[in-house]
Amino acid sequence: MSDEPDPPEAPPKPSEALETKAEDVVMIHSPMTDGEGYHVLRLREGNVELGAIRNMREGAPVHGDVVKLSPRKEHERLYDVEVLVKSPKAPEPARTGPAQVATDAYRANWEAIFGAGRAKGDGGSLN
Template sequence: MGSQSSNQAAHVQRASDVVLVYGKSDDGKGYDVLRRRGEELQAGKLRPLDDGKPIYGQVVRLTPRQESPALFDVDVQHDGRGSTGRPAKVASDQYREGWDSIWANGAPNRALN
């Protein structure tokens, strides 16, 4: 019973994330797509991964559907989209405290050698 319910949940999740490929991109290196995630409809581009180039957006695996050769179920492998909408925090509080202890030492030393 448990495996049947998990299979149904996976099917519902897959069915709610679908891509329709409708044409080649302007540069000919990818495809123009419409993607339905739940109730949301998005237009986008589908491009192959290239070694050494940054990833913008998501890495997805597409599984063809039997209804149409242009319809695919989407399985997100990696979500490279920013989650916070803010820049990454690259310096920790400990780093900042260490920086202050080294460089923020009060009055400057005015002694000659």
């Protein structure tokens, strides 16, 4: 028996997920009212986002990223996110004014389709 105190324990090692350069983590928050998914908080690129996750179903549209979740050691509701398929970029905002019906190809080929316009006074007009 020695009178010396026991040496201090080494500090716990950080999880491997904390050592990654770009952290993407999701926390499962609560079930959705329809029972088909969960509300989540997602930490991605330094931003906290509110979202939802659902299982993929055949024939159903996909809204957002397709991800794979891996549990973390810190808490049972924390998961590392691996993005399998990025979501398509957001559609452009609606424009105001009349509908755009003529394409650039249509305009470029106008003369090929209808021929060159006639000069005024050539007698080709009906009135």
